[in-house]
Amino acid sequence: MVTGENKQRLGWFLTLMIVATISFVAGTRFDQFSASVAPLFGVRMSREKIDLSSVQETYRQLLANYDGKLDTENLIHGASRGLVAAAGDQHTAYMDPDETKEFKKSLSGDIGGGIGAEIGSRNGRPTIVRPLEGSPAQKSGIKAGEVIIKVNDENVSDWDVDRVVSKIRGEVGTSVKLTLLNNGHTREVSVVRQNITSPAVESKIDGEIGILKVSRFGDDTASLARKYASEFVEKGVKKVVLDLRNNPGGTVSAAQGLLGLWLDKQVAMTERRGSEIVKTINTTGSPILGNMKTVVLINGGSASASEIVAGALRDYDKAKLVGQKSYGKGSVQIVIGLPGGSQMKVTEARWYTPKGSNIDKTGIEPDVKVDLSADDINNNRDPQMDKAKSL
Incomplete structure (x- = not known):
């Protein structure tokens, strides 16, 4: 889950640049000045430095001895990626300029050239959750549960999902080769990328039951959900x-807006650094579904903002949860812009449900447990949805 505070934080930087001149006149170093003043604008900064002389020596030895051509820009991105990865947090990650563009597209639904498959992390490996109906992935025979081992012959089995998705996407009309693992057997499949449009929210009315499928928490999630809720x-x-199900999360503001369909400006979650509550997040909008009987479907792919919504609705006794235990991502990331178009996601806090539970690495257990197998998905069966409708 990422916060939407980047634009707000630009203001403090512009102000800081104006007053920085004063610090030089006064004999104060800019880094010392900014580190002292930044907290007044709600921004954390550090003036600590790291000795990178060993990295420079590594580069010099590589340059002197490598039998081949080196791409300096790629080396710099690799060094930054390694530095961030060494924090040891799977949700703190560096994104080069291309990955940054793909990340922004993923929040808006503008996927571009893709294969049309939901991909999630299962047992720490990138896995096909389900191919979309009529998609290139489905037409190529890709099945739910297959693990992605390689993309275009590059091993991606230990990559995070965002990076794998970025590698799979590309120009419409071009092909991507996937090496897939299923029940101990590997196979290769080539898929022609097509333009894929992924709606944040879809709705369906089945008799007296309204079904709201939320695939991501992005810029238009709350408005679309409210539109469909009004129709209900x-x-x-x-x-x-x-x-x-299989919703990996997104922005906090989208979760606030979705919860606002049931909750009237109530606490959605709190953020804590250590034991200190640093922020309280309330729901937004009018609760037009506040008195509507509601069932929430979750599974192992429901993470972050999805868990905020599920946890809050259960804490306030607004919904029953059906399905499988959720992913367990109880941390909050801030996106920080870096020079040259790169950025990084950094875990800045842990979030807690309204009743004070943190679900990091433990997930949320459903009230009614119902499994959904790869065989169910591949044969268009959905026992979880069937159970939700019957309650």
Whole structure:
């Protein structure tokens, strides 16, 4: 889950640049000045430095002895990626300029050239959650549960999902080769990328049941969900199924807006650094579904903002949870812009449900446990949805 504070933090930087001149006149170093003043603007800065002489020596020895051509820009990105990865937090990650563009597209739904498959992390490995209906992935025979071992012959089995997705995407009309693992057997499949548009929210009315499928928490999630919720009310829906399965999360503001369909400006979550509560996040909007019977579907791919929503709705007794235990991502990331178009996601806090639970690495257990197998998915069966409708 990422916060939406980047634009707000630009203001402090512009102000800081103006007053920086004063610090030089006064004989104060800019880095010392900025580190002291930044907290007044709600921004954390450090003036600590690291000795990178060993990195420079590594570069010199590589340059002197490597039998081949070196791309300096790639080396710099690699060094930055390694530095961030050494923090040891899987949710703190460096993104080069290309990955940064793909990350922004993923929040807006503008996927571009892709294969049309949901990909998630299963047992620490990038795995096909499901191919989308009529997608290039489905037409190529890709099945739910297959582990992605290589992309274009490059081993990606230990990459995070965002990086694998970025590698798979590319120009429309070009091909990407995947090496897949299933039940101990590997196979290769070539897929032609097509333009894929992924809606944040989809809705369906089945009798007196309104189904709201939320695939990501992005810029348009709250507005789309509210639009469909209004249609549910107008058409006399008596019960809502909120499907958050395989939703990896997104922005906090989108979670606030979605929760606002059920909760009236109530606490959605708190953020803590250590034991200190540093921020309280409330829901937004009017609760037009506040008295509507609701069931929430979750599974191992429901993470971050999905867990915020599921956890809050259960804490306030607004919904029953059905499915499988959620992913367990109880941390908050801030996105920080870096020179040259790169950026990094950094875990800045842990989040807690309204009743004070942190689900990091433990996940949320459903009230009613229902499994969904790869065989169910590949044969268009959905026992979890069936159970949600029956409650």
